[in-house]
Amino acid sequence: MNGKATTIRTRLERGRSALGPALELVHTGRAPTRAVLTAELGVTRATAGAVAAELEALGLIQVDSRPGAAAGSQGRPSHRLAVNDSGPVVLAAQIHADGYRAALVGLGGRTVATAPGRKTVSADPAQVLGAVVDAGAQLLRDSGRRCVGAGLAVPSAVAEPEGTALNPLHLAWPAGSPVRDIFAEQVREAGIAGPAFAGNDVNLAALAEHRHGAGRGAQHLLCVATGHRGVGGALVVDGRLHTGSSGLALEVGHLTVNPDGRPCYCGGRGCLDVETDPLAFLTAAGLAPGPETSLLQQSRELLRGQYGDPAVRAACEELIDRLGLGLAGLVNILNPDRIVLGGLHRELLDADPERLRAVVADRSLWGRSGGVPILPCTLDHNSLVGAAELAWQPVLDDPLAALAASQGPA
Amino acid sequence: MNGKATTIRTRLERGRSALGPALELVHTGRAPTRAVLTAELGVTRATAGAVAAELEALGLIQVDSRPGAAAGSQGRPSHRLAVNDSGPVVLAAQIHADGYRAALVGLGGRTVATAPGRKTVSADPAQVLGAVVDAGAQLLRDSGRRCVGAGLAVPSAVAEPEGTALNPLHLAWPAGSPVRDIFAEQVREAGIAGPAFAGNDVNLAALAEHRHGAGRGAQHLLCVATGHRGVGGALVVDGRLHTGSSGLALEVGHLTVNPDGRPCYCGGRGCLDVETDPLAFLTAAGLAPGPETSLLQQSRELLRGQYGDPAVRAACEELIDRLGLGLAGLVNILNPDRIVLGGLHRELLDADPERLRAVVADRSLWGRSGGVPILPCTLDHNSLVGAAELAWQPVLDDPLAALAASQGPA
DNA sequence: TGAGTTTGTGCCGCACCTAAACAAACTACG
DNA sequence: CGTAGTTTGTTTAGGTGCGGCACAAACTCA
Known part of the structure; x- marks a missing residue:
């Protein structure tokens, strides 16, 4: 039904439509310079420059203008583009058979802070998810970073769009637990801004490997x-x-x-x-x-x-x-x-x-x-990084809207 | 590499970007009126009207402005949108174990003319494809319709982007025959305008069923x-x-x-x-x-x-x-x-x-x-209709460019 | 017959992008 | 060491698609 509407929405919604693709290129390391960004996006240098400037103004990327930052072969050296190391982060959480893990992950899949893995296990999803969100909230307080979303990896098939865990076999959770909603609720209660998502751990590991690893x-x-x-x-x-x-x-x-x-x-x-x-x-x-x-x-x-x-x-x-x-x-x-x-x-x-x-x-x-x-596979904790990718996705799709959404209601 | 460039190209290339999606909606029968088109595209009535007018000017669709054409419940009745029954066609060809078949197919998956199925079989792909293209060329001459492309369905896996038939088991053809290029060459020699494509028959049947049948x-x-x-x-x-x-x-x-x-x-x-x-x-x-x-x-x-x-x-x-x-x-x-x-x-x-x-x-x-x-499945000759879909695809993706391409060089 | 509802169209302006010219920062070479 | 050549970044002007809005048209219903 709305498949086609989605196709052209990139054109129809206002705001720089190249913003998201440009951020994704920097995020995945495929646009080290503005020149490459220009080529990858298929736009003019003027547009790529404006897009990069806007992403920098949003605090998402850094432009290294120091002379000699990028050693080109000939011609004027290009400035180096990179994700902003002190920019916003997302909360990544993973539940596994042994316990749970929480981390803050920035753009580029960079893990900014990790809570030590805990081995607490419980048959009550709300209890475990509450614990992992608490650990994440503590990391956020300690770091002082802005949070734009949260992602959760679970060892179970996750039905969409319900966000329910259908077979959390290795956890003692009931089948069909609404893990996405429980997680979102805990995230909201902890005062963490941004939307919350949940996915299967292998799916998320694959996503992480594709963007930052062997894939x-x-x-x-x-x-x-x-x-x-x-x-x-x-x-x-x-x-x-x-x-x-x-x-x-x-x-x-x-x-x-x-x-x-x-x-x-x-x-x-x-x-x-x-x-x-x-x-x-x-x-x-x-x-x-x-x-x-x-x-x-x-x-x-x-x-x-x-x-x-x-x-x-x-x-x-x-x-x-x-x-x-x-x-x-x-x-x-x-x-x-x-x-x-x-x-x-x-x-x-x-x-x-x-x-x-x-x-x-x-x-x-x-x-x-x-x-x-x-x-x-080449990444450590790739499910965790993948959970972060899930949370970053809205920002990659539409940086302006996503940042406004995680800021406005706060 | 260029995956993302493709994503934003809809925005960047000039010309009405909603033209293709709109045509696809009419083509698949999902936009019977301008009002529905407006809703499905997610644009304003002004834009949808302009898009429809342009598609009509291109000879691709018909707007039935007669009063009473569409019986609405209340308010001003909407004009009926439909594919142009006398518009351009594509040449659809199918090779199967028993022989071959050719047809002209218009938008909406409507078969305009069919050549009687022939049972000629040969170990030489060029010979069989030449025969089916000849049959199609005859249909085109008889109908006087404009042709914007050609599609071929074969009972074999077709490797992309080479366009080679890897296992034409039920034909006596050599494995790896470049059927797409042979077909394209025959189409060109027959003076038929537009690009030529080839695909596996079950794939194409699925495409046809999705757009016009049980799917x-x-x-x-x-x-x-x-x-x-x-x-x-x-x-x-x-x-x-x-x-x-x-x-x-x-x-x-x-x-x-x-x-x-x-x-x-x-x-x-x-x-x-x-x-x-x-x-x-x-x-x-x-x-x-x-x-x-x-x-x-x-x-x-x-x-x-x-x-x-x-x-x-x-x-x-x-x-x-x-x-x-x-x-x-x-x-x-x-x-x-x-x-x-x-x-x-x-x-x-x-x-x-x-x-x-x-x-x-x-x-x-x-x-x-x-x-x-x-x-x-519900369509007769769904592989043939699917072959036509293959040929229509460029028109659905970008009507202006596709029509210009099949007209300009002629 | 008039109110209400839905559809189609003309006009304006915004926002985004391209094009083109210019400026900047390097390498290569005589 | 200086000039030509090359590549990158920026500025300006201009084009264009689309949203927003107002209005007109064509029907139903009371």
């Missing part, structure tokens, strides 16, 4: 990752998360990757979810798995420290073959131009990159003619 | 269809085909839908491709399959005429279960808000819609909470 420049980025249990996926298309019609896309855990495999709770058997997660790895290696919240760490140490052990190596190769089959299936369906792996899958890739790439190429239909690059 | 209004439309052999898929997101990074997305044929199934040439076993196509159906029903180009017809007659036969019914239910499993897998990955089925899958749906919907709901993760609507 930079990819047009169709596929991310697959494990936590301690299960497998998550995400797709970033042209810089935006592809979350499907109701936020539930990329539930990749139940692709069949082993026809002879073990039964899965979904009703099938040999699903990616139960065949390639840390528990599967430890089982395949003949190890006794420890407590659930240490499965990933246990697997990681095994892979890095005892890869020489034949049992470990065999388990690794078995999981790589399964994972490769799953990735090949996703390649056939999604045709990404890059794949980034996280969690245990990242470890498997590091252990034997050639084997994984070979399996994917062999089992994907068009893999022989090129092959998709498969890379490990 | 209208869907935001994330998944189409799955069979020809005589194999299974194809397509996804339309926000009105645009999702073809992945190189045109090869939605190769859904090799999802595993039967762990105990027969081996597939892809290296797996129990693939959707070999478990749910007409050959699989006839085999399951215990029938002796006839010649390859009649498998679909044979299956269709069996399902419609002899559904009472226990063997037919059992085969139907078996295929429905397999198809449902495949669709559930796609639902988990793509999260569409509508599914449209074609070919044999459409017949299976018609035969027992409840069973298919139940299987999909049961085997998709979030199916219990709602369920995705599954509908049969």
Whole structure:
């Protein structure tokens, strides 16, 4: 219905329409100078200069006019553009099986302040979210920075537009908890300005990797990752998360990757979810798995420290073959131009990159003619950075409106 | 790189930026009057009026100013907007296993003229494409209409941006044939104005169904269809085909839908491709399959005429279960808000819609909470109409530029 | 017949962008 | 060391699409 209206709204709404795209270019590091900005935006130097000046006036970017700031080859040296290191921030929060984490993140994905990870766990979402928001509020008070929004990463599918967590399996939360609204309420009560958002942690990790990590420049980025249990996926298309019609896309855990495999709770058997997660790895290696919240760490140490052990190596190769089959299936369906792996899958890739790439190429239909690059993720706390991206999005879409909205009502 | 430049180009390039969106609304029947156009575009009545006047001056739409043309409830009756029935057309061509087909298609997906289907088949793409273009050129001469582009549907994955047919299995063509360029060359030689495009037939059928058929209004439309052999898929997101990074997305044929199934040439076993196509159906029903180009017809007659036969019914239910499993897998990955089925899958749906919907709901993760609507396709020759959509796209994107381009060089 | 409602159009002005000329800051080279 | 060449940044003027507004038109309803 309003799909087309959205298309032309960039033109129709007043205010510099190039402001958002320009900020996004600086934010993602693709516009180091005004000259590059001019070329990337496809506008005249006059316009790019005006846009940069306005972004600087808004306190979002810095223009380094010192001579010699940028060493060009010839001609007048360009001034360096960068995000404002003392500009506004967003509150990023992450809930995981072990506890929670809060941070302040500036433009450019720069983590400004981090609260020490806490291990408080509770069956009441409001309690946990209240605690993480409190930690964030403390960071904000300490830093004195202006806040323009808040983002939350949870280990669960998040339905849109309701903002409910459908399967917070590793938390003891009830399925369908309205985490977005609870989080927004806690943010509001803490006196933190700006809108609040929530998303799946793997989705947000993918967004972060696309903008600041191993996924930079990819047009169709596929991310697959494990936590301690299960497998998550995400797709970033042209810089935006592809979350499907109701936020539930990329539930990749139940692709069949082993026809002879073990039964899965979904009703099938040999699903990616139960065949390639840390528990599967430890089982395949003949190890006794420890407590659930240490499965990933246990697997990681095994892979890095005892890869020489034949049992470990065999388990690794078995999981790589399964994972490769799953990735090949996703390649056939999604045709990404890059794949980034996280969690245990990242470890498997590091252990034997050639084997994984070979399996994917062999089992994907068009893999022989090129092959998709498969890379490990590169960001620390990428879900946290991705949660921040979620909160930054309104500012990137329309800086004037977003800043006014987070300032006006305050 | 230029992803963002594209975003703001709507604003930066001169000329009425609302022209394209407005034409698309009329084209897809979503703007029957200027008042609706005003609302859908989100502009003022003045602007919508000016846009409509310009589109009329370009000969693309008609404004029916006769009193009583539109019966409103109250107030001044609005004038009816419609595509110009005598306006420009595009040449649509389709190659299938049996032969080829050509047609002229106007805005609104209206087929203006059709050449009788020919059964000429050749191992030389240039020969077949030359024949279909000749048929189209004859139609153009007979009709005297202006042509603004040409689109081609082929039963093969089409790599982008090369425009090559990677697996024209049911034609005897060499893999990797540059069908787009051959087609464009033939179109040019025939003196037909405008650019030429080529795409996979299922993709184009999905595009047609989205704009003029069972997929209208869907935001994330998944189409799955069979020809005589194999299974194809397509996804339309926000009105645009999702073809992945190189045109090869939605190769859904090799999802595993039967762990105990027969081996597939892809290296797996129990693939959707070999478990749910007409050959699989006839085999399951215990029938002796006839010649390859009649498998679909044979299956269709069996399902419609002899559904009472226990063997037919059992085969139907078996295929429905397999198809449902495949669709559930796609639902988990793509999260569409509508599914449209074609070919044999459409017949299976018609035969027992409840069973298919139940299987999909049961085997998709979030199916219990709602369920995705599954509908049969509704357009005749939807691949042909979709090929026309491909050719219309530049006009919908920028009417002024597209019309000038197809006129100027002529 | 007049009030109310919805649709279509003419006019004005704003805001954003392009174009073009100019100024600034460097490199290259004789 | 100075001048030509190159690239970047800024200023000014001008064009243009679109919003806002007022008004006209064409119907329904009482």
